[in-house]
Amino acid sequence: MIHLDNVSWRRGKKDSAPVLAHLSFMVPQGGFRWLLGPSGAGKSSLLSLLHIENLPTDGQMTILGKTVAQEEKRAALVRLRQRIGMVHQDYQLMPDLSVADNVALPLRLQNRPEDEIQDEVHAILKWVGLGSRTDVPANRLSGGEQQRTAIARAIIHRPGLILADEPTNALEESQSCRLLDMFAELSAMGTTVVVATHNESLVRRLERPFLFLEHGRLVDDGGEQP
Amino acid sequence: MTRPFSGRKDGLSLSEALPDRSLFMLVAMMGFLAALALAGASGARALSARWSGGAAQLLTIQVPEADTPLSTPNGTSTTRVQAVLADLASLPDGAQVHRLTPPELARLLEPWLGETDNTALPLPAIIRVRLPPDTSVPDTLEQTLNAHVPGTIVEHNARWGERLRALANSLLACAGLALLSVGGIATMITGLATRTGLATRKDIIKTLHGLGASDSYIAGRFAWRTATLGFGGGLSGTLAACVPLLLLLQMAAPFASAPLATTERLLPVDWQALANTIPPDMALALALLPFVAAFICWFTTQVMVRLWLLRLP
Ligand SMILES: Nc1ncnc2c1ncn2[C@@H]1O[C@H](COP(=O)(O)OP(=O)(O)OP(=O)(O)O)[C@@H](O)[C@H]1O
Ligand SMILES: [Mg+2]
Numbered sequence: 001m002i003h004l005d006n007v008s009w010r011r012g013k014k015d016s017a018p019v020l021a022h023l024s025f026m027v028p029q030g031g032f033r034w035l036l037g038p039s040g041a042g043k044s045s046l047l048s049l050l051h052i053e054n055l056p057t058d059g060q061m062t063i064l065g066k067t068v069a070q071e072e073k074r075a076a077l078v079r080l081r082q083r084i085g086m087v088h089q090d091y092q093l094m095p096d097l098s099v100a101d102n103v104a105l106p107l108r109l110q111n112r113p114e115d116e117i118q119d120e121v122h123a124i125l126k127w128v129g130l131g132s133r134t135d136v137p138a139n140r141l142s143g144g145e146q147q148r149t150a151i152a153r154a155i156i157h158r159p160g161l162i163l164a165d166e167p168t169n170a171l172e173e174s175q176s177c178r179l180l181d182m183f184a185e186l187s188a189m190g191t192t193v194v195v196a197t198h199n200e201s202l203v204r205r206l207e208r209p210f211l212f213l214e215h216g217r218l219v220d221d222g223g224e225q226p
Numbered sequence: 227m228t229r230p231f232s233g234r235k236d237g238l239s240l241s242e243a244l245p246d247r248s249l250f251m252l253v254a255m256m257g258f259l260a261a262l263a264l265a266g267a268s269g270a271r272a273l274s275a276r277w278s279g280g281a282a283q284l285l286t287i288q289v290p291e292a293d294t295p296l297s298t299p300n301g302t303s304t305t306r307v308q309a310v311l312a313d314l315a316s317l318p319d320g321a322q323v324h325r326l327t328p329p330e331l332a333r334l335l336e337p338w339l340g341e342t343d344n345t346a347l348p349l350p351a352i353i354r355v356r357l358p359p360d361t362s363v364p365d366t367l368e369q370t371l372n373a374h375v376p377g378t379i380v381e382h383n384a385r386w387g388e389r390l391r392a393l394a395n396s397l398l399a400c401a402g403l404a405l406l407s408v409g410g411i412a413t414m415i416t417g418l419a420t421r422t423g424l425a426t427r428k429d430i431i432k433t434l435h436g437l438g439a440s441d442s443y444i445a446g447r448f449a450w451r452t453a454t455l456g457f458g459g460g461l462s463g464t465l466a467a468c469v470p471l472l473l474l475l476q477m478a479a480p481f482a483s484a485p486l487a488t489t490e491r492l493l494p495v496d497w498q499a500l501a502n503t504i505p506p507d508m509a510l511a512l513a514l515l516p517f518v519a520a521f522i523c524w525f526t527t528q529v530m531v532r533l534w535l536l537r538l539p
Contacts (some may be wrong), residue, residue: 053436055539070539074441077539082438092433094237101235108236109439153437 002027002050002161002192007059009049018057018216019045025211025221027194029064029160032187034203035196037213043196044089046213047163050194051086052077064160064192082110085154089165089196091146095139099130099149102138106157124152129175143170151179155186162186164195168202180206236439237430240423240451249419249452249523250459256412257463257519260405261512265471267401268508274394285355285363287314287371288379292351296375306375307351313371320358325351409522416452416526423448424534435538445531453524460519464512475504 002025009020020042027033035043048054049061052068061068066080085106093102100121107117125131128148133141138149147170154162162183168176176199184206187193194211197203203210212220292307304312307325314323326334331352357363364370368380424431431444 051436052539053432074539078438078440081436086436092429092436094430094433096239097235097237102237105236105434106437109434109437109443 001029001062001065002194003060003062004056005060007049007056007061009045009054010057011045014057020049020216023059023218025218027192029192030187030190032184032193032206032208033195034208034210035194035213036198036203036210037219039198041213042216043213044165045216046211047086047165047194047196050161051084051163052081082106082157083160085157085159085162087147087150087154087162087164087167091150093138093141093146093149093153096137098135098137099125099141099145100134102149103152103156105153110157120156124156128152144172144175147171148175155182159191161192162194164193166197166199167195168197168199176202177205236434236447238427238434238444238447240427240447249415249455250462252415253412253456253459253519253523254463254466256408256415257460257515258467259463260408260460260515260519261464261467261471263401263404263408264511264515265467265474265508267398267405268505268511269474270394270397270401271507272505274391274398283357283359283361285357286381287353287355288350288381289353289375290350290377290379291348306378307353309375310351310353310371310378313374314353314355317355317363317367318358318361321361322356324354324356326354412456412519412522413526416456416523417530420448420452420527420530423451424531431535432538435535441532441535444535445528448531449524449527452527453520456523457516457520460516463519464515468512472504 004023004025007020007023008018010016010018023046035046037043045054049056050063052063055061055068055070063080064083066076068077068080094105097105103125104117104121107120122131122134125134128151130145130148130152133145136145138146141149147167151164151167154164164183168179171179180202183193183195210220211218287310289307289310293305295303296306296309297303311323311325314321317323331349334352335349363380363382368378371378371380434444
């Protein structure tokens, strides 16, 4: 569940213009939202906020049923972040680590047993079509391979909330479709999913409510009032 | 349970972000200096204890023309030395008064007079007085003795002892200050190394943080790295300092009244025996040094990394 109430976010100084201004919307648990808007509208900024890489400058934000605020205990935010999977626009892989080690990271950070980790990693890498590339360092992957690695890393720990920033821009049509089907399936099973994209044909394939941003303001809130 | 912080593949690659050489070498040098300062402190403490204890309670009395008869008011006849000994009976209870026997005297004077027959020389009588602890010589002792037996000389070791003890104490203070400075420099070196490591791994740390790594995990990874380097550096520095320390100990042995007083040779014959003469407190301090170095590095890095992480929510 995501709930934003009049949330604004500024980058840096107090008197700078807000990157995101007065956002109010809500996504129920298991809901799926497209995040749309022109380049520079603030889609990536909003996803970073939902991923708790930044905290709202103003307003109230609730992620997975937990209120996120400045005075929150750091340990609580760490636990909350472990329940979110994020595919960054620039992937943010560990360049020196192999594909398998990159994907294993969320599980290792949760101290899961190593044999369980190996099984999960192999299964998910097979699913994204990287079963034969497990030992390749991330900095020797093609763009599409990096993107699939990032997707695998974002979903391997079965997060309650998946945030994906342009997750298909480096993928082939067929791969994009499979990914979309999986997101729909995960959403049906109770995972909240927010996907930012420019790809209109993709949006047309899966008709779901959307959040439309323009200049950091919400023009369309997807129909569900907070 | 996976092994904590070792062999974990999390992308931090700290062996590259915090290269061994600089931190290791600098900590080794600090460890070397600290070991020397510790040895100085230990030596100064031992000397101070010695002079404030045994040596200060010693009194040496010389009676020239010892066996010359002395006329006393009541008419009995004694020798001068007997008169002095009689006066010394009034010293505090427990005082040990001992007149050196001729052989003892000969041994004492041997370095100056050689092994000749000294009986012909008019030697003064030497009386050694050991006072019990926590007592002092009456201020009037020298006057009293001189009034009865003119020419008696009282040499009180305490006067020297006081000065030497003050010297030893200031040496101890200097060694303490040196240790504090070395600790401060080690902290600063570790801080700088950590800052460099944080700068080169900024993006990786942000990604790890986003993936749900806790502050203690990230700080622990960095701190174990610097602590390992600090331990290695501290150990190397301490071991390197042991060679000059043993030589110093060898030279100091005669002054500390250690059994192996082979002053003619600079290099010790028996390293093993020499090593056994290392005072236990110094040995303990030296053994702890690598651990202290590791702790300083670990603690500094923990604080630095945790403060740095506060910029991330
Ligand atoms: N590192 C940065 N420093 C300063 N301003 C930034 C930075 N990153 C983004 N911005 C600005 O913040 C605003 C929102 O950027 P954001 O990346 O959220 O847009 P976006 O909707 O994701 O765009 P795109 O579709 O191109 O990815 C833009 O005006 C952008 O110029
Ligand atoms: Mg973007």
